[in-house]
Amino acid sequence: MLAAPDVFDQRDDDGIVILLDANPPADQHDNVRRAAAVCPAAAIEVLDIEVLDIEALDIEAPGIDAPGIEVRR
Template identity: 75%
Template structure:
């Protein structure tokens, strides 16, 4: 799995951080998402999918790694 984020779309809700704190964080100054791991291990895939699903701004994109 490959994860990407669109910082311009991010509204700073923090839902991704709650769902997958090992993969996402937020900038202190404005709450915009910070991607900590663009290729998370398999054991985090469910949490990352949840984070993408609950993102109110649809700022998280998931792709299957080749």
């Protein structure tokens, strides 16, 4: 995967794309989105996960755990 070679690789024998890094650093996010946009099989889905630090926010948040949200306590 030329758009994000640090995150994806492609097998030579069958062309299957391999995920190398499921949680790439922020400096790779644009490359990953570009790879998803140009993937001819539309096989790449980018999920943005918001990370909340409840203690730093100094709020009570019962029930804030929800799909797509990671809560650090």
